[in-house]
Amino acid sequence: MAKSKVQRKKQPATAAPAGDDSLRVAIATALLDGEGPASLADRLIAEGHPASAARYEVERAVKSPYLKAATRLNARLAKRDWTLGVFSRLAQLDPDRARIPTIHDIDPDRFYRDFYLSNRPVKLTGLVDHWPALERWSLDHFDATLGDSIVELQGDREADPDFEIAKDPHQMRAPLRDVTRRLRTETGNDFYLTAYNSGINKQALAPLWADVAPISILAQREARDGFFWMGPKGTITPYHHDLTNNLLLQIVGRKRIRMVAAHDGPLMRNIVHCFSEWDGAELEAGEAAPGRPRVLDCTIGPGEALFLPIGWWHHVEGLDMTIGMSFTNFRLFNDFQTGYTSYGAM
Template sequence: MAQSDKRALLAEGLAAGDDDAALHARLVDAGISAAAAKYEVDRLAKDPMAAMLRRQAARMAKQDWLFANQQRLAFEAEGGFALDVLADPEPASFYRHHYEANRPAKLSGIIDHWPALTRWSLDHFAAVAGDAVVEAQVERERDPDYELAKDDHRRLIRFGELIGWLRKDEASNDIYLTAYNSGANAAALAPLWDDMAPIAILDDTRPRDGFFWLGPKGTLTPWHHDLTNNLLVQVLGRKRVRLAPPWAFARMRDRRHCFSDWGNEALLAGEGDATNPPVLETIIGPGEAVFLPVGWWHQVEALDLSASMSFTSFRRANAHVDDYASYGAVG
């Protein structure tokens, strides 16, 4: 076996927390003689890189223990591992028990005063902005990594043309106007703000600060976590939202940036197991919302023709992206 292959085996073992005996066994299992394996393991005692890998493995083991404690506490909580449901929450209570506690929740009653609940329809969208040119994500179904490669799927389209396609009422994940397109669409879709009003739990000094989503039944946002706290508000149609906690990181198959290799997998709601993460699941309809805390994994599926708004304009800095550095490969 080449020396580089031996070193790779040793590095893998050190990163996994193997002691000398386990490292020796790993090499022997790979076909290396016992004597050669002993020689390679003995050399590690003077290798500073091996010492660093051992310290890193110890730190990771400590982190795993801390995450395991978070899981135990969540499962032992009154009501068990469940999604809180809040009716028109008082802002101070919401911030103390959910925003600051990094705890998700389903909310109702927070946009009952929005004209959008009765106005928004394809006819209304066509009337107020049908001639505008908007940006959308298209041809998503041909690309399994459409979310990671979303820049490749940006296209300009007349809003009325998109509305015409949506009138077919066909299930599809191929076209979706998303928050990622909001920068390009802010001016074109500005008239829709007249159908909205301030939300009590958000920062009232930042009006008209949100992101518009519109797509057919069948649009899927695959498993990922955001770099900010988010409030997803449903106005038209229904969406299924699945969530998994940050402390389930080891089971979320995160290999790159904030995306999970679970992709569009419909992970079952429940406490999970050694392979599958714990998952919360809910359906939000018109007038309902879900609070998605920073770091919580989630997947969103449109069950009907769907129009939503999302907001990051909380009464806190919500500046978690500033020191985020894991944009490349993670695992």
């Protein structure tokens, strides 16, 4: 009697090894971004994945209840982006929002009413005309008064395209005199004393705070509320947004700032935390275009300041060797970072 043959059910092919979900994440991301299942499977095949495995993984993703739930969340996000797009279109209809105004010696009440509470940038002059720092701060003055002080800076930035995202590996310390020597001869983006280094530099540079004084639009909390910045011509801070309102102030040299309104965030290619995939060369100042936001442009020099509203994306370039400060101690609520929950989530 012939033995019966057991028919074994053919197991479906899988595109990714067990435990390796990177391809499945990529498939789900592509589907949520609007790529059709058929074209996605064809693309995977063209990239070298076996045809049966590619089609199986795409079909599996399409049928997944998890993707269905994510699709609903994606629709909510799209509705939010549509709402932001409405504000963007309305701003484009307002000629006053096509530029950053310049106001001299602004009245604090007007500043808060027309700019802080309206989330609008403004270039401000006359805020610090009374500061001794405008006359005293120079590389020679720093050498004479603080040359041996050990300061912290961000270094070796040009060796790492993610120098701003991964700041900690670039922290280094040096005598201030060594930094000023480099500032006299070097240009570029390789080193920079930034707000991120203020934990050390607040004490190391303490004698300088006698050269600053209260600013009319800010709240005075302590003798020195601001953050110190100093770098060569050519420093770059790539497109990002802050989690607070900021006042950027120049003492020496000029900075160019390009700005994108908070409501244009969906166009800013947010890749991680508060950083953008756009670089300065490809997202220049100009009007909005399909897939591109309106970009405003502003240059500030010695004694001038720029109010950077919370959520506004900005790109900062040092046009000269620069010394400046930034401040967050406004009179009204500015603790918005407390409610920010996206650290490490994207």
